[in-house]
Every structure is written in structure tokens, then in C-alpha cells.
Amino acid sequence: MIDNKYINRNEKTASRIIDGQAVIMTLEDNTLHTLNEIGSMIWELSDGVRSIEDMAAIIHDEHKMVDYEKIRTDCQAFVKELLSKGMLILQDNRTEEKD
Amino acid sequence: MDILAHTMEKKIPFAVQINLTRRCNLRCIHCCVEKRDGERRIGKTPDHELNLEEINRILEQLAEAGCLVLTLSGGEVLLREDLIDIIRYARTLDFAVKVFTNGTLLGTKEIDAFQKLHLQEVHVSLYAANAKIHDGITGVPGSWEKTVKNIRQMREKGISVKIKCPVMRQNIKEYRKVYDLATDLGAGCAFDPVITMRDDGNKDTLNYRIAQEDLQMVLQDPVFYGGEKGERPENISCLITEIYDDVLCSAGHNICYISPEGEVNPCVQLPINSGNLRDHDFNWIWHNSPDMLNIRQMRMKNVHGCKNCDYLSWCARCPGLAYLEDGDLLGHSSAACWLAKAKGNKTLIGG
Ligand code: SF4
Ligand code: SF4
Numbered sequence: 001m002i003d004n005k006y007i008n009r010n011e012k013t014a015s016r017i018i019d020g021q022a023v024i025m026t027l028e029d030n031t032l033h034t035l036n037e038i039g040s041m042i043w044e045l046s047d048g049v050r051s052i053e054d055m056a057a058i059i060h061d062e063h064k065m066v067d068y069e070k071i072r073t074d075c076q077a078f079v080k081e082l083l084s085k086g087m088l089i090l091q092d093n094r095t096e097e098k099d
Numbered sequence: 100m101d102i103l104a105h106t107m108e109k110k111i112p113f114a115v116q117i118n119l120t121r122r123c124n125l126r127c128i129h130c131c132v133e134k135r136d137g138e139r140r141i142g143k144t145p146d147h148e149l150n151l152e153e154i155n156r157i158l159e160q161l162a163e164a165g166c167l168v169l170t171l172s173g174g175e176v177l178l179r180e181d182l183i184d185i186i187r188y189a190r191t192l193d194f195a196v197k198v199f200t201n202g203t204l205l206g207t208k209e210i211d212a213f214q215k216l217h218l219q220e221v222h223v224s225l226y227a228a229n230a231k232i233h234d235g236i237t238g239v240p241g242s243w244e245k246t247v248k249n250i251r252q253m254r255e256k257g258i259s260v261k262i263k264c265p266v267m268r269q270n271i272k273e274y275r276k277v278y279d280l281a282t283d284l285g286a287g288c289a290f291d292p293v294i295t296m297r298d299d300g301n302k303d304t305l306n307y308r309i310a311q312e313d314l315q316m317v318l319q320d321p322v323f324y325g326g327e328k329g330e331r332p333e334n335i336s337c338l339i340t341e342i343y344d345d346v347l348c349s350a351g352h353n354i355c356y357i358s359p360e361g362e363v364n365p366c367v368q369l370p371i372n373s374g375n376l377r378d379h380d381f382n383w384i385w386h387n388s389p390d391m392l393n394i395r396q397m398r399m400k401n402v403h404g405c406k407n408c409d410y411l412s413w414c415a416r417c418p419g420l421a422y423l424e425d426g427d428l429l430g431h432s433s434a435a436c437w438l439a440k441a442k443g444n445k446t447l448i449g450g
Contacts, residue, residue: 014196025167
């Protein structure tokens with residue numbers, strides 16, 4: 001179940017935030033992907049420490065007028081899409097946070 | 100957003116090439132890099148080359164400026180004993196890293212590191228499917244064998260490899276065989292007929308360019324464009340695919356080059372020293388250097404000497420080559436004329 005997992009970036013990517021948008025290269029197929037605002041936030045929050053719920057809570061904090069449940073389902077759909085394109089991976093365990 | 104158009108418009112250095120050294124263990128006849136006296140061995144970084152600390156600082160500045168695609172080349176980059184440290188730091192900063200090498204000096208340690216660090220691609224120079232012809236060009240017996248063995252090992256580890264094969268008088272009969280060998284090895288390949296002059300102004304290398312009739316012939320061969328994958332020779336592709344707002348090309352708009360000594364140029368092919376990273380930070384040079392600003396305001400309409408040219412529609416003029424070979428980056432380019440004529444005549448004859 002995707003909701004119990006921690007979301008992390010696939011190591012086989014390279015990325016840069018350019019003018020607020022995440023530009024990601026999937027290195028196995030040399031393809032460039034540009035994410036929209038929400039996608040870019042998800043990308044930045046994908047650190048192996050957060051689950052979809054954690055991400056949705058953070059995004060909700062910044063976009064209070066949008067319903068939390070809507071943000072959560074959007075996050076879930078987005079994560080699934082980025083997983084299918086090889087940009088993200090799911091982890092059972094949390095990555096140790098660095099100091 | 101179309102990231103290439105966006106970075107062109109906003110002047111973000113999206114792709115940067117750093118040549119880490121001029122040193123090389125081979126002596127390729129057509130090489131465009133001037134070698135400093137006798138520096139052919141692996142060893143301590145000579146003082147004139149940027150050191151690891153300087154390079155790491157430059158990488159931080161490039162990441163900050165929005166660079167994603169980083170090419171590390173030489174000389175022969177494997178002569179830098181800190182190459183893996185440089186790549187590791189570049190990957191920590193999340194660059195997509197390409198390495199250009201002659202492939203002879205790769206050992207298990209380097210290949211393992213390339214695999215673990217997830218390089219975007221390794222480009223390897225290979226001039227023939229025949230050892231004798233290749234070694235005749237590199238000037239070093241045994242180089243073909245090492246290069247091919249190392250390409251094979253990289254492919255076994257799943258590393259993406261592209262064979263780069265300049266096509267010249269010495270190896271024109273070989274390029275189709277190189278294509279077959281590349282296919283066999285599971286590597287991509289790209290051919291390029293444009294042999295450039297040396298960066299110290301020596302033009303001897305231009306004698307190795309193939310004859311006009313041969314050029315016309317190879318340009319009709321789909322294999323020359325990488326077969327079905329249809330790739331065009333790289334040094335002109337930047338013109339065809341990224342032209343924006345009538346600018347000359349991408350040089351200084353969203354790409355640039357850094358020399359082993361820290362000079363910033365608008366492109367590896369356009370040696371206009373716009374400032375040194377030992378004196379200024381990257382951001383200052385990129386946004387304030389008069390040379391960089393000058394390149395940026397040039398437009399195709401400023402090009403002179405080409406207006407009535409019959410071959411204009413076949414021409415992929417590179418301002419860098421025009422500057423290097425003909426002394427005027429806004430003038431005609433003999434390299435472009437040579438290519439455009441072969442393409443135009445081919446079309447006019449072949450229909
Ligand atoms: S100077 Fe030449 S090689 Fe460099 S970007 Fe322009 S056209 Fe391409
Ligand atoms: S560079 Fe040569 S081929 Fe190209 S337009 Fe100018 S004169 Fe014609």
C-alpha cells in the first residue's frame with residue numbers, strides 16, 4: 001500500500017529547480033521532465049523521510065484554502081505518475097535524517 | 100515549459116562543459132587540443148589546472164546558476180587522479196554528468212564508480228573497427244584493444260556508452276564497420292566529418308578532412324546519422340534544434356565552456372575568453388562579462404557575406420568555427436560552406 005511507504009528520489013535521476021520548477025533528467029533514458037508547481041513541491045519533499053500524508057500536510061499548510069483531502073489524492077496521483085516514470089521510488093523504511 | 104527555450108530566454112547556463120586537463124596519453128593526429136609540453140602521464144594535477152577545491156567551488160556556482168547537464172572532458176580526463184572525486188561531488192549536487200574519454204585508462208575501479216554514480220553517458224572516441232587503423236590515428240599501439248575492452252566492460256555494467264567517431268581521410272572506409280561494432284557492443288554512435296583546427300591556431304589537422312565527393316557520399320548514408328536512431332553530427336545539432344529569437348546559436352545563451360585553467364568561453368567551439376573563475380565567480384562572468392554580453396546581442400541578421408548564398412538553406416553555420424578558421428564569427432565559415440555544398444549538391448543531384 002503506497003500510503004505506508006516513504007517516498008524518495010530515484011538515484012538514477014539528476015535534477016535542478018529552475019525558476020521554481022523541478023527539471024528532472026531520468027538518466028536511464030536521457031529524458032528531461034519538467035514538473036508543475038505541485039509536482040515540484042512533491043519532488044523537493046521526496047527525501048525518503050516523508051510519506052504521502054506527510055507531504056500533503058506540508059503542502060496543505062502552504063495552500064490552506066485547498067481541501068486537505070483533495071491535496072492528499074492529488075499527491076497520491078502525482079507520486080504514482082512519477083513512480084511510473086522512474087523518477088521516484090518507494091521505501092518501507094525511513095531514510096535516516098542527516099544532521 | 101520547454102526547458103531549452105526557457106533557459107535560452109532567461110540566460111540560464113543549462114549545459115556546461117569543463118575540460119579538466121589538456122594532458123593526454125594518446126597522440127591523435129586530428130586532436131584540436133594544444134598539449135602542454137610532455138604532460139602525458141597520470142599524476143599530480145599541474146598548478147595551471149584547476150584543482151579539486153577550485154572545481155568543487157565552481158560546481159556549486161554552476162548548480163546555483165541552474166546548470167543541470169555537466170560534461171567533463173579533456174585532454175584525457177582519466178589523467179586527473181581526482182576525476183572520481185569530481186564526479187562524486189557533481190552527483191551530490193545532482194548534475195547529469197557526461198564523461199568524454201578515449202577509454203584506454205579505465206580500470207575496474209573507475210568503471211565501478213561510473214556505474215555507482217549513475218553517469219548520464221560516457222562518450223568514447225573510437226576511429227575504426229580495425230585495431231591497426233585506430234592505433235595509426237592515436238599513435239599508440241594497443242590503444243584500440245584497451246578502448247574496445249573497456250567499452251565492453253562498461254556495457255556489461257549497464258553504463259550507457261556512445262562511440263564518437265570523427266570521419267577523416269584515414270578512416271572513411273571504417274565508419275560503417277564502427278557502426279556495426281557499436282551495435283554489437285550495445286553502444287550508441289555518432290559520426291562527425293568536421294575535423295577542427297587546433298586551439299593554438301595550427302591548421303594542419305584540416306588536411307585530414309575527407310574530400311568533397313566523399314562527404315557528399317557519406318551524407319547520403321543513413322548509417323552516418325546513427326542508422327535508424329537518426330542522430331546528426333553533434334557539433335551542428337545545437338544550431339538546428341535550439342535556434343531561438345534569431346540568435347547565432349546556444350553559445351553564451353544556455354551553454355558555456357570552462358577551460359582547464361578556469362577560463363569561461365561561450366562554447367567549447369567558441370574560444371572567446373570571457374573571464375577567469377580564479378578572478379571572478381561564475382555568476383559575475385556569466386551576467387557581466389562584456390564578451391559574454393556581446394555574443395548575446397548578436398543576431399543572424401548581423402551575419403555578413405552569406406546573404407546571396409545558394410546554399411543557405413542547407414547551411415548549419417557554427418560561429419565558433421567561423422571565428423576559429425576564418426577569423427570572423429559573423430562572417431562565412433569555410434567548414435559550413437564545405438558541408439552545405441555537399442548537402443545541397445546531394446539534394447540537387449539526388450532529387
Ligand atoms: S559555437 Fe558552434 S558548436 Fe557552439 S553552440 Fe554555437 S553552433 Fe554549436
Ligand atoms: S557559411 Fe557558407 S554555406 Fe553557409 S550561408 Fe554562409 S556562405 Fe553560404
